[in-house]
C-alpha cells in the first residue's frame with residue numbers, strides 16, 4: 001500500500017508525505033554561516049521582541065532533548081521508515097505490528113517530560129512575546145510545560161479513534177486493556193538481542209519500538225469497545241494520511257492573524273508544516289527559524305539561528321527588555 005501514497009504534487013498539501021530518502025537536495029545546502037554566529041541569537045531576540053504574539057510552529061527537534069528521536073539525522077537522511085496510513089488500513093497484520101510496538105514503546109513515550117526548550121517557549125508565551133503554537137509533534141509536551149493555545153497539527157498519541165465507528169477513547173486506558181489481553185508480552189520481547197542490545201530499546205518518534213516479527217505475531221490486537229472492529233488507530237496523522245481540513249484552516253487563520261512566524265526544531269521536510277511558512281512569506285510577515293542544519297524553507301526565512309534550541313531560547317528569554 002505504500003505505493004498508494006500520493007506524490008509530492010498534491011495540490012492542497014493536506015496529505016502528509018514521508019520524508020524522502022536518500023538525502024534531498026535542500027538538506028545538502030549549507031546554512032548561512034551568519035546563522036551559526038553568536039550574533040544570530042541577538043538578531044532573533046530583537047526580531048521577536050519587535051513582533052509580540054509571534055506564531056510558533058514546532059517540529060521533532062523540539063522533543064529530542066526529551067528523549068524522543070527525530071525521523072531524520074542532522075544530514076537530512078531518514079533514520080526510520082515510519083508506519084504509513086495506507087499500510088495501517090490495509091490489514092489486521094499491519095495493525096498488530098503497530099500496536100505490539102506501540103504497547104511496548106508507550107511505557108517510555110508516556111513518561112517523557114518537557115525539556116528546557118518547551119519551558120522557554122511557555123515562558124515567552126506567558127510574557128506575550130510568543131502567541132499561539134502549532135506543533136507537528138504528537139507528544140503533548142508543550143501543554144505539559146504549561147503552554148496554552150496549542151494546535152496539534154498531526155493529532156495526539158494520547159487519543160485513540162476507531163476507523164470504523166469513529167468512537168474516540170483514551171490511549172492510557174487502551175494500554176491497560178492491551179496489558180490484560182497480553183500478559184507477559186513486554187517481558188518476553190524486552191530481553192537481549194543476539195548482539196547483546198536490548199530488543200525494544202530503540203524508541204521511534206511516533207512512540208513505538210523495533211520488535212522482531214515473530215514476537216509481534218503473538219500479540220492480541222485490541223478491538224473497539226463500541227463496535228468490536230479491530231480498526232483502532234492512534235488519533236495521529238500517519239505519513240500518507242490527511243490532516244483534517246478544519247484543523248488546516250484553523251492554522252491558516254492563525255498565520256493570517258500573526259505578526260510573525262517562528263519555526264522551532266523543524267526541517268520543514270513535509271508540506272504539512274512548510275505550507276504555513278510559505279503562507280507567512282506570501283503575507284510578507286517575517287519568518288524566523290531555530291533548527292539544527294538546513295530547512296526546506298530556508299530561502300523564506302529572514303532571521304535564522306542554526307544552533308541548539310534550548311540554549312537559544314533561554315538566551316532570548318534573558319534578552320527580554322525590562323517592562
Ligand SMILES: [Zn+2]
Pocket residue numbers: 162163164165166167224225226227228229
Ligand atoms: Zn468502533
